[in-house]
Amino acid sequence: MTTRAAQIATDLLRIQAVTLRPSQPFLWASGMRAPIYTDNRRTIAFPAVRTHIADGLTALIRDLYPDATVIGGVATAGIPHAALVADRLGLPMNYVRSKPKDHGTGKQIEGELATSDRVVLIDDLISTGGSVLSAAKAVQAAGATVLGIVAIFSYELPDSTANFAAAGLTLHTLTTYSALITAAEAAGDVTPAEKASLQAWRQDPWHWQGVQD
Numbered sequence: 001m002t003t004r005a006a007q008i009a010t011d012l013l014r015i016q017a018v019t020l021r022p023s024q025p026f027l028w029a030s031g032m033r034a035p036i037y038t039d040n041r042r043t044i045a046f047p048a049v050r051t052h053i054a055d056g057l058t059a060l061i062r063d064l065y066p067d068a069t070v071i072g073g074v075a076t077a078g079i080p081h082a083a084l085v086a087d088r089l090g091l092p093m094n095y096v097r098s099k100p101k102d103h104g105t106g107k108q109i110e111g112e113l114a115t116s117d118r119v120v121l122i123d124d125l126i127s128t129g130g131s132v133l134s135a136a137k138a139v140q141a142a143g144a145t146v147l148g149i150v151a152i153f154s155y156e157l158p159d160s161t162a163n164f165a166a167a168g169l170t171l172h173t174l175t176t177y178s179a180l181i182t183a184a185e186a187a188g189d190v191t192p193a194e195k196a197s198l199q200a201w202r203q204d205p206w207h208w209q210g211v212q213d
Contacts, residue, residue, distance in 0.1 A: 115143035
């Protein structure tokens with residue numbers, strides 16, 4: 001685990017953007033039972049955390065996508081981070097709605113986008129990848145190129161790995177579910193049984209049974 005991944009994982013736990021609860025699972029909108037709930041929208045309320053994230057995402061893009069011409073934010077949670085990163089890089093920014101507006105001009109992509117543009121999309125959280133991959137399709141449909149996707153955090157679920165591979169797109173995140181468990185364990189926030197249960201969920205989330213006695 002890199003120093004950056006450990007820092008961001010610790011940040012998310014400290015500000016309670018992430019809650020681990022393997023003994024009292026959350027029910028996600030998809031119907032999945034999960035030992036974790038993430039609300040990375042909280043990060044924008046904490047200047048130091050917000051800076052760590054913006055600096056990290058900026059470094060990722062500089063290193064991996066130096067040819068980017070536009071930074072795209074995935075609505076809604078990716079927008080503030082995209083704005084901070086675009087400012088640091090001195091690049092134009094746009095954002096992509098989940099679907100076209102049902103009024104006015106009916107735009108799905110707000111801001112400027114040319115067919116010659118090379119876009120890096122920013123999201124806050126990757127579960128299955130559905131929302132950000134839908135945004136990528138919208139950018140591609142507009143004729144621009146999606147170089148890749150960066151995000152704060154990934155659950156590292158098998159579904160997301162398969163979905164990004166099928167889309168032919170790369171994903172890089174500042175921290176991961178594995179790093180989060182390591183940080184929580186280091187802080188004494190999870191027992192050995194809870195750690196085992198958290199790891200089991202990531203391997204087979206749809207059949208996860210919670211903490212086993």
